[in-house]
Amino acid sequence: MAYALQQLVNGISLGMIYGLIAVGYTMVYGIVGMINFAHGDVFMVGAFVSLVGLLLLAGGIDGPAAILLVLVFAMGITAMYGLAVERIAYKPLRGSFRLAPLISAIGMSIVLQNYVQLAQGAREKPIDAIVTGSLTIFTGDAGFVVAVSWIQILIVITTLIVLAGFTVLVTRTPLGRAMRAVEQDRKMAGLLGVDTNRTISLAFLIGAALAAVAGFLFLLRYGVINFFIGFTAGVKAFTAAVLGGIGSLPGAVLGGLLIGLIETFWSAYFSIQYKDVAAFAILILVLIFLPTGLLGRQEVEKV
Amino acid sequence: MTQGTRLVVDAVTMRFGGLTAVDGVSFTAEPGDITAVIGPNGAGKTTLFNCITGFYRASSGRIMLGETALHRLPGHRIALAGVARTFQNIRLFGGMTCLENLLVAQHRRLMAASWFGIGAVLGLSRYPAAEREAVERARAWLEATDLLDRADDAAGSLPYGAQRRLEIARAMCTGPRLLCLDEPAAGLNPRESAALSQLVRAIRDGTAAGADPCSVLLIEHDMGVVMGISDKIVVLDHGARIAMGTPAEIRADPNVIAAYLGEDEPA
Amino acid sequence: MNGAALKDATLCAAVAAVLFVPVVGLRTAPGPTGPLRIEPHFGIVAVLVGLVLLGRLAIIAWQARRRPTAAETPRRVARVMARSGRYVAPALLALAVLLPFLPGTGRYELDLGILVLTYVMLGWGLNIVVGLAGLLDLGYVAFYAVGAYAYALLAQEFGLSFWVCLPLSGLIAGMWGVLLGFPVLRLRGDYLAIVTLGFGEIIRIVLLNWTNLTNGPNGIGGIPRPSFFGLPFSSGGEPGSFAHFFGIEPSPVQRVIFLYYLILALALLTNWVSIRLRRQPLGRAWEALREDEIAARALGINVRNTKLTAFALGATFGGFAGAFFATRQGFISPESFTFSESAIILAIVVLGGLGSQLGIAISALVMIGGFELFRGLDEWRMLVFGMAMVVIMVVKPRGLVGDRTPTIALGTRKAIGGGLVGQGQG
Numbered sequence: 001m002a003y004a005l006q007q008l009v010n011g012i013s014l015g016m017i018y019g020l021i022a023v024g025y026t027m028v029y030g031i032v033g034m035i036n037f038a039h040g041d042v043f044m045v046g047a048f049v050s051l052v053g054l055l056l057l058a059g060g061i062d063g064p065a066a067i068l069l070v071l072v073f074a075m076g077i078t079a080m081y082g083l084a085v086e087r088i089a090y091k092p093l094r095g096s097f098r099l100a101p102l103i104s105a106i107g108m109s110i111v112l113q114n115y116v117q118l119a120q121g122a123r124e125k126p127i128d129a130i131v132t133g134s135l136t137i138f139t140g141d142a143g144f145v146v147a148v149s150w151i152q153i154l155i156v157i158t159t160l161i162v163l164a165g166f167t168v169l170v171t172r173t174p175l176g177r178a179m180r181a182v183e184q185d186r187k188m189a190g191l192l193g194v195d196t197n198r199t200i201s202l203a204f205l206i207g208a209a210l211a212a213v214a215g216f217l218f219l220l221r222y223g224v225i226n227f228f229i230g231f232t233a234g235v236k237a238f239t240a241a242v243l244g245g246i247g248s249l250p251g252a253v254l255g256g257l258l259i260g261l262i263e264t265f266w267s268a269y270f271s272i273q274y275k276d277v278a279a280f281a282i283l284i285l286v287l288i289f290l291p292t293g294l295l296g297r298q299e300v301e302k303v
Numbered sequence: 304m305t306q307g308t309r310l311v312v313d314a315v316t317m318r319f320g321g322l323t324a325v326d327g328v329s330f331t332a333e334p335g336d337i338t339a340v341i342g343p344n345g346a347g348k349t350t351l352f353n354c355i356t357g358f359y360r361a362s363s364g365r366i367m368l369g370e371t372a373l374h375r376l377p378g379h380r381i382a383l384a385g386v387a388r389t390f391q392n393i394r395l396f397g398g399m400t401c402l403e404n405l406l407v408a409q410h411r412r413l414m415a416a417s418w419f420g421i422g423a424v425l426g427l428s429r430y431p432a433a434e435r436e437a438v439e440r441a442r443a444w445l446e447a448t449d450l451l452d453r454a455d456d457a458a459g460s461l462p463y464g465a466q467r468r469l470e471i472a473r474a475m476c477t478g479p480r481l482l483c484l485d486e487p488a489a490g491l492n493p494r495e496s497a498a499l500s501q502l503v504r505a506i507r508d509g510t511a512a513g514a515d516p517c518s519v520l521l522i523e524h525d526m527g528v529v530m531g532i533s534d535k536i537v538v539l540d541h542g543a544r545i546a547m548g549t550p551a552e553i554r555a556d557p558n559v560i561a562a563y564l565g566e567d568e569p570a
Numbered sequence: 571m572n573g574a575a576l577k578d579a580t581l582c583a584a585v586a587a588v589l590f591v592p593v594v595g596l597r598t599a600p601g602p603t604g605p606l607r608i609e610p611h612f613g614i615v616a617v618l619v620g621l622v623l624l625g626r627l628a629i630i631a632w633q634a635r636r637r638p639t640a641a642e643t644p645r646r647v648a649r650v651m652a653r654s655g656r657y658v659a660p661a662l663l664a665l666a667v668l669l670p671f672l673p674g675t676g677r678y679e680l681d682l683g684i685l686v687l688t689y690v691m692l693g694w695g696l697n698i699v700v701g702l703a704g705l706l707d708l709g710y711v712a713f714y715a716v717g718a719y720a721y722a723l724l725a726q727e728f729g730l731s732f733w734v735c736l737p738l739s740g741l742i743a744g745m746w747g748v749l750l751g752f753p754v755l756r757l758r759g760d761y762l763a764i765v766t767l768g769f770g771e772i773i774r775i776v777l778l779n780w781t782n783l784t785n786g787p788n789g790i791g792g793i794p795r796p797s798f799f800g801l802p803f804s805s806g807g808e809p810g811s812f813a814h815f816f817g818i819e820p821s822p823v824q825r826v827i828f829l830y831y832l833i834l835a836l837a838l839l840t841n842w843v844s845i846r847l848r849r850q851p852l853g854r855a856w857e858a859l860r861e862d863e864i865a866a867r868a869l870g871i872n873v874r875n876t877k878l879t880a881f882a883l884g885a886t887f888g889g890f891a892g893a894f895f896a897t898r899q900g901f902i903s904p905e906s907f908t909f910s911e912s913a914i915i916l917a918i919v920v921l922g923g924l925g926s927q928l929g930i931a932i933s934a935l936v937m938i939g940g941f942e943l944f945r946g947l948d949e950w951r952m953l954v955f956g957m958a959m960v961v962i963m964v965v966k967p968r969g970l971v972g973d974r975t976p977t978i979a980l981g982t983r984k985a986i987g988g989g990l991v992g993q994g995q996g
Binding site (some may be wrong): 029035045048049051053055056058064073075077080081084088089092093096097098099100101102103104107108109110113114115116117118119120125126127128129214231235238239242246267271273274277278279283284287288291292293 | 585588589592593594596597598599605606607608683700703706713753754756757758760761763764765767768769771772775776778779909910914920921924949950952953955956957958959960963964967968988994
Binding site (some may be wrong): 356358378379380381382383387388390394395396398399400402403406407408409410411413414417432440442451454455456457460473474477504548 | 980991
């Protein structure tokens with residue numbers, strides 16, 4: 001029981017990171033209708049920028065101020081990366097055939113991976129733990145301690161704050177209204193005076209900033225990154241977005257949490273090697289029975 | 304000589320969640336007739352159509368084509384049972400030529416002749432003959448729809464009216480006993496509408512492209528077309544049948560006039 | 571060159587500077603005492619920013635120069651392409667057949683030829699699924715892997731000969747295609763894409779962890795080499811070997827040449843079956859599904875079974891290619907079957923032009939052959955590969971050969987512009 005509770009805590013904090021990345025996938029998909037395959041790698045860039053930021057501040061500022069500063073730095077730079085990717089690889093292909101932006105995105109993903117590998121080296125990048133210690137919730141039978149580490153708390157709180165801000169942005173601001181309008185009907189939104197190009201660019205920018213938050217939290221939580229983390233995390237997050245119903249923002253967070261929990265519990269109780277198999281297998285099962293994901297809009301076949 | 308097969312729609316109801324789009328509609332489309340289904344927008348015509356052609360499964364009721372229970376068949380079997388259809392928003396294979404479109408329509412026949420693909424790859428002798436026959440049928444329908452000179456052009460590159468005709472030709476190439484047309488005259492100019500009326504009559508009478516006579520079920524807004532060619536008209540409003548009869552009867556029916564001119568809603 | 575262009579380029583350079591400084595300019599590396607520290611590399615940033623500035627100016631200049639003729643150029647190019655296209659395919663085929671006997675062809679060129687042809691075959695196999703049936707498959711490598719492992723295990727455990735194992739491997743991969751396709755083919759669009767991707771990953775993870783069967787990450791080695799219809803290739807030239815039977819000097823190149831012709835034959839088989847099926851009802855049904863699934867269903871086409879045949883056939887050819895890969899390498903491990911492999915094959919198909927046999931062959935030649943040009947610059951070549959994918963898509967979104975050739979005609983066959991051809995929703 002205590003063990004299960006501990007897994008729940010671990011699963012939620014992992015799921016939050018997936019959820020943050022998944023929001024970027026689902027937002028871009030909702031608006032442009034394309035899989036931004038390079039998004040996982042944007043997350044990886046975010047983790048690297050965070051690393052650079054932390055090292056720059058090392059010895060100077062520390063504590064919460066440093067964390068906040070690095071977070072803002074990473075979000076800013078990564079958002080620029082997201083925007084650059086969109087300008088170079090997707091914008092020229094807007095309104096083109098379905099597969100062209102997908103291939104372009106896969107190409108961009110390869111570019112980002114190898115760019116970071118060349119610039120920062122292929123080796124793993126370990127850092128010392130910045131946020132240490134944990135909060136004991138209770139000591140279970142047989143002396144098993146259920147503990148929430150401060151970093152897990154930080155992850156959950158940061159994610160909730162970021163997602164709350166993001167929700168306000170999407171539901172309460174003119175920008176959010178423009179985004180939803182473009183998602184519903186791009187041509188009509190354009191006719192009604194919404195600057196669709198700017199709205200789409202902003203979606204990429206916001207998605208990248210959220211991915212940077214995820215990258216930063218990932219770095220703090222696991223303490224080691226390399227240029228390849230984008231692929232696995234990206235595929236998981238995309239799975240989460242699809243599981244939740246692609247295009248649905250709450251669905252992305254829900255999907256992220258589910259994938260995080262499935263992965264954690266599977267590793268804890270069955271086999272750690274097959275944790276990815278579990279995530280994919282559940283995805284396939286869910287899609288067979290709910291072809292548009294958990295919170296996705298049911299498509300009525302129009303004839 | 305049999306003139307097509309009777310379609311019996313018996314108390315068909317279709318619900319989407321809480322909305323009843325079609326509510327216990329019954330009618331019969333007699334063999335060799337052109338039967339029109341009309342009604343104001345949102346009356347449930349297209350929904351009923353989709354039930355008959357297997358795109359929706361009716362919530363209750365029976366749909367019989369001769370001895371075949373259409374409401375029990377999976378989508379692609381409806382066509383094999385002898386029901387062909389066109390779509391309100393034209394659905395051609397835009398990147399394929401007109402001829403290819405018409406050959407796809409003869410898929411089942413060719414597939415059987417090609418021994419489900421295997422024989423054809425190996426070049427067995429039965430297939431080329433079957434294909435020649437299919438091309439001849441396609442050519443006849445292209446001629447009947449006045450599209451012969453466009454045979455090798457992409458269907459997506461045809462003008463609108465030609466696309467409508469091609470869709471009818473494609474439906475007829477399946478060799479149906481019942482042809483269902485969903486607003487075939489929409490967007491056509493008067494001259495094209497007149498040609499369409501003639502084509503539909505020829506299909507009914509079996510004088511087009513050497514095909515057998517074929518019953519026609521039609522949804523149409525163009526009253527000129529409907530009144531001109533229909534043998535029988537079924538009027539729907541709010542999902543229910545409010546009238547049925549010959550064009551003359553329908554024209555005089557007070558219910559129909561009320562539904563169209565509207566006591567409480569604009570037409 | 572005017573002020574606006576300069577301003578635009580300067581802005582680009584400024585953005586580039588912001589992007590490059592933290593990632594390129596501040597390199598993290600372990601310091602003398604162990605923990606990471608920052609090494610500045612601002613010289614490289616300056617060079618990169620300069621390149622961006624000049625590159626942007628060049629792009630602006632190029633766009634300005636080509637705009638007036640933009641409308642007619644593609645058509646003129648298309649006409650030239652169409653006229654020369656008739657000779658390109660036979661020329662390429664002749665080159666492929668004669669390659670081993672051309673002067674200057676050595677072991678290296680043959681190996682490269684084998685590599686390119688493997689990707690040509692994989693591209694043609696995937697083309698059946700993506701190009702003809704319009705089903706987006708991001709896990710094609712799974713079938714390649716199944717074929718390779720099926721071959722390796724059959725050949726090792728049961729000692730079956732190459733000519734027995736090859737069809738069996740294809741068959742097993744095809745069965746996996748059906749097994750996967752059955753539940754997922756009713757999914758549409760990107761849902762199908764992610765499920766196929768997931769399936770590819772599942773296969774790889776299972777291969778990695780099912781140590782008893784697959785030997786896990788260490789892979790399977792010592793896979794039997796193919797024989798020339800029962801005559802083994804051996805360097806000794808003893809009785810019963812290929813060289814002895816034909817009375818020629820034994821040489822290791824003989825096996826390579828044999829492998830080369832083997833993959834050429836397999837690729838041509840894939841091509842032949844694809845071309846033939848395209849002109850048959852089954853192939854037309856695939857294309858009809860790609861164009862409009864609902865209309866196809868209304869015409870009595872069994873959508874699920876038709877998709878399954880495309881999936882199974884594509885998987886079978888992937889399996890053949892996998893079996894060939896196993897016998898050629900003599901060693902396989904899960905590392906050869908990662909997602910990037912699927913991505914490369916899909917890229918070859920899309921870059922070549924969906925549905926175009928010739929385009930895919932050229933695209934494989936350019937991408938895989940071109941890739942080899944950067945052999946010396948190992949770390950750079952993937953970067954260049956990715957950039958090439960982006961640039962080709964931006965410049966030619968329909969791929970190198972975007973037109974579709976009709977399968978039958980009453981009069982003359984006219985190419986159908988890519989803009990009219992659908993790309994499928996599945």
